[in-house]
């Protein structure tokens with residue numbers, strides 16, 4: 001049977017000897033990127049769904065060399081390495097605008113439904129519903 005699902009688009013995979021045409025995260029660092037927008041994108045990326053297969057192994061941050069995860073995450077449209085949120089949050093690696101807008105649109109909808117962002121003053125937090 002033909003698979004009619006659109007292919008996942010890859011983001012956050014960087015150039016290497018095998019992939020010289022892929023981007024270098026150092027080229028995308030934007031230290032003037034708005035802090036709140038950057039944090040929203042990082043939260044979005046960290047909240048992806050784990051891809052249901054084993055990945056190639058641990059990766060290292062191309063900028064600070066720390067261990068940076070080994071999983072892949074997806075939202076059904078994009079597929080990215082677990083460590084992409086680290087590049088965004090800790091190194092201000094600004095992703096292409098179409099991806100930033102995709103993430104912000106989703107986060108806007110989520111915040112409108114839950115009201116969590118405004119209720120907790122913008123910090124990361126979780127709410128537990130308890131009927132007892």
Ligand SMILES: [Zn+2]
Pocket residue numbers: 061062063064065066086087090091
């Ligand atoms: Zn790093």
